[in-house]
Amino acid sequence: MELARIAGYVVQNILEERKQTSRNLGKSFAYWVKAYGPKVSIHPLVSSLSSQPDVLPLCCHKEALISSLRSLRHQASLHCHEDKAVQRNTITNPIDHKRVGRPCLQTTPHPPPTKSGAIYVAVLTLLSHSPSAHINLTILESRPRFEGVDLAMSLLNMAPPEAQSRLHIRIAADCAIATEAGIMDPAAVAKHGDEVGALEARLFG
Numbered sequence: 793m794e795l796a797r798i799a800g801y802v803v804q805n806i807l808e809e810r811k812q813t814s815r816n817l818g819k820s821f822a823y824w825v826k827a828y829g830p831k832v833s834i835h836p837l838v839s840s841l842s843s844q845p846d847v848l849p850l851c852c853h854k855e856a857l858i859s860s861l862r863s864l865r866h867q868a869s870l871h872c873h874e875d876k877a878v879q880r881n882t883i884t885n886p887i888d889h890k891r892v893g894r895p896c897l898q899t900t901p902h903p904p905p906t907k908s909g910a911i912y913v914a915v916l917t918l919l920s921h922s923p924s925a926h927i928n929l930t931i932l933e934s935r936p937r938f939e940g941v942d943l944a945m946s947l948l949n950m951a952p953p954e955a956q957s958r959l960h961i962r963i964a965a966d967c968a969i970a971t972e973a974g975i976m977d978p979a980a981v982a983k984h985g986d987e988v989g990a991l992e993a994r995l996f997g
Contacts, residue, residue, distance in 0.1 A: 915947055919955035926958045932966040 918925055929947075933940035944961045951959050964972055 911943070912947065912950065915959070916950060916952075919959060920952055926960070928960045928962070930962045930964055930972055932968070932972065933963050 915927060915929065918927065931940040931944055940963055944963060947959065947961065948956070
């Protein structure tokens with residue numbers, strides 16, 4: 793009984809912490825949309841998708857998008873305590889139960905030296921070697937991790953100047969996967985099912 797009580801207490805604390813974090817990030821996101829929303833220019837190819845629920849169209853000029861993404865991460869980081877560790881499991885960071893966490897919103901090297909490097913290589917190579925190719929990329933993001941935001945920023949920073957007009961990036965909540973699957977064709981998903989960050993790493997092209 794004592795173990796059950798302790799377990800229930802721990803679970804309740806986790807749920808309360810997640811609820812508070814989500815609430816704080818929701819406020820920050822609302823402020824961000826109000827401040828940067830007018831700067832966003834939706835590309836004609838995806839304007840018809842803007843009515844989809846749980847989807848945030850972010851197709852705009854490189855400078856405005858990068859500024860908006862940085863602002864979003866900064867606002868979110870204001871609500872993250874530096875002494876609070878969170879486990880960060882994505883395709884760039886295979887799960888390791890022996891490690892208990894890393895600082896909140898830690899960024900990865902660009903391009904990452906691990907499996908997601910293949911994503912960078914595939915997208916950037918296609919842009920460089922296929923002058924007529926236009927890529928409409930949707931990244932599923934899972935708050936409060938923001939690896940998808942990092943990926944979007946890196947791709948925009950690394951894309952050749954002459955190819956930037958052909959790379960269109962949208963960010964959607966990972967809970968919108970059913971909606972996105974209905975309007976996109978292929979999907980790239982992490983191979984290992986034990987990587988909980990695979991949700992925000994799912995890409996639709």
